[in-house]
Amino acid sequence: MAHGASALTILSTLREISPNGFLHTAIDPCQTTIWGGSSIQLINDEGYAKNFRFYEDYSAIVLANLVKEKEKFDFAYVDGSHLFENVFMDFYYTSILLNKDGIVLFDDCNNRHVAKVIKFINKNYFDILQPFNLKPFEDPQKDFQKKLGNLLGIRQLIGFRKISEPPRQWNAKFRNF
Numbered sequence: 001m002a003h004g005a006s007a008l009t010i011l012s013t014l015r016e017i018s019p020n021g022f023l024h025t026a027i028d029p030c031q032t033t034i035w036g037g038s039s040i041q042l043i044n045d046e047g048y049a050k051n052f053r054f055y056e057d058y059s060a061i062v063l064a065n066l067v068k069e070k071e072k073f074d075f076a077y078v079d080g081s082h083l084f085e086n087v088f089m090d091f092y093y094t095s096i097l098l099n100k101d102g103i104v105l106f107d108d109c110n111n112r113h114v115a116k117v118i119k120f121i122n123k124n125y126f127d128i129l130q131p132f133n134l135k136p137f138e139d140p141q142k143d144f145q146k147k148l149g150n151l152l153g154i155r156q157l158i159g160f161r162k163i164s165e166p167p168r169q170w171n172a173k174f175r176n177f
């Protein structure tokens with residue numbers, strides 16, 4: 001959550017597209033200790049308290065509990081710890097928690113840890129998570145540096161749509177990534 005930029009973006013978008021009812025769930029183990037509760041304050045000030053649920057813990061723990069509770073989500077945004085092992089856990093639990101046709105976005109995919117998880121998905125999880133084209137949502141005013149980066153295959157944000165339910169078969173082929 002940090003200072004709440006993405007949480008507020010998600011909440012205000014949900015209010016626009018689903019005014020009759022929406023809930024955003026966010027996870028951050030350091031919201032109080034490092035961020036001084038700034039995003040919680042902002043979300044309350046903007047009147048979203050009833051549409052917002054927050055867990056102050058590590059995502060691997062919270063997401064596993066949500067799986068246990070059989071919760072389902074239409075959309076997930078992964079932007080917590082950027083260590084490979086944590087992003088991998090976020091990916092793994094999210095792939096279970098999403099509804100069919102649900103979308104997951106990974107931020108900072110130019111980070112080598114995150115990029116490695118994306119490679120795993122593309123090579124080994126393509127039957128479950130299919131690349132989701134974000135081009136129609138891109139800012140047409142994007143600066144030259146970003147355009148050049150994209151041409152070179154560098155993407156900050158990468159999305160997938162869930163097309164089938166995990167797990168894979170126990171003896172699924174392993175593809176190097």
Ligand SMILES: C[S@@+](CC[C@H](N)C(=O)[O-])C[C@H]1O[C@@H](n2cnc3c(N)ncnc32)[C@H](O)[C@@H]1O
Pocket residue numbers: 001002003004005006007027028029030031034035057058059060079080081086
């Ligand atoms: C890059 S910031 C997120 C920024 C936010 N998405 C935004 O746009 O404002 C990363 C956040 O992940 C949190 N974080 C660090 N380790 C985490 C973990 N294991 N599980 C969940 N969140 C974690 C940090 O405290 C921080 O708030």
